[in-house]
Amino acid sequence: MRFPFEWNEPADQPHNVAPRRERFCHHLKHAGSYVELVFSNLAVAAPVLWRYRNYRRSLYQKPVDLAAPFAVSVSPAGEKSEDVVECLKAAGIRQTLVRLPSWERGNLSRYEAFCRVLRRADIDIVAALLQCREDVRDPASWRIFLEEAFSCFSPFCSFFEIGHSWNRTKWGVWDHKEYVDLALPAVPLANKYGVGLVGPAVIDFEFHLYPRVLKAVAFDKVSSLLYVDRTGAPENAQYGWTAAKKLALLKAVVDGLAGEGKDCWITEMNWSLRGTGEFSPAAGRPCVTEEDQANYLVRYFIICLATGLVERIYWWQLVAPGYGLIDSRDMPWRKRPSYFALAAMVRVLEGSRFICKVPDAKAEIFHFRKGEEEFAVCWTRKGAVDHHFSRTPKYILGRDGRERKIPPDAIRIEETPQYVFFR
16 A cells, blocks of 8 residues: 655654554564564663663763764755854854755755755765655665765765654654665665765664664664653653663663764754644644753753763754744744853853763752863752852853853852853
């Protein structure tokens, strides 16, 4: 049975048009592949759990250098592509990800022109190759798309991420074997064109899919689209799993299967916004306010990067009405609080070294050093507390990078992150 592919333009994702009956029959027919997943996970469980225990115990116990871990995904904007570049540069972002949909293979020149604009500004690009159900049904056509994409974009892109969110059926892939069949033809092309491969681009906390895939495909960077809690704060735990614990498990799985030293990237994360209607990719309860989005962005980056377990994080994306750092419905474009929060965080943290996390049950306090300066990034999960630092504050920057008045006594720490610099 064939069914038309439908793209949800406002939310920038596919509609799930595949009939439930057909999906159920497929899963039933391929039940053996799920048994293989169980046994492949059992085979590596002991060494992975051993590594996970070690990584979890050492969380925030070691210094971490933050060289250039901040990245933002972008999309072609036609006549306003130069505006995209200016917004990236103003925020200090030099690393981007651009999606190349297979169903737009006849329109790749638009993406090529956009990539040329980015590269002229010396912005690094990762190309994410998106698939649909027809690519699974017609592997020859998918291989042609891969050849075209690598040939056209290898002069602009340092890495190619193969596939996207394939563990969600609306993206066209219905089991891990189908994804492996899509990913394997990219390996010789990466060698041919001298670029790196990123994958497997699994969305959410489904690391049980990694053993079979990483055994079959040798990625240069291992990626995850790691959404922790789209209904609330990044510190929240899902079934006991916090963001830091999830990263410890991801790194344990990767090191256990691909060898230690393989870098992990988070190639997609965001918080959808309330009141954006059809533009939200997760309408309803998961949506948050613009203020919460800005707070959560900073907190997510710091929580994850300070573990030392992830090398780079991409926010999806720069310009989008329902979740972006910039709202394109307004003319001129309106930069949201999250944009200014990101710009301040990049300016302060890029090139710094994480030193330690203060064990404080009432507040989250992360200490950093950059050159001769030492500072703390601090916030609360809920409410506000007064905190006495052991060192005298020299100045304080708010979430947006603006200087704040130093109080005469304790520092008031709130849900909004702030940067406290010491004498």
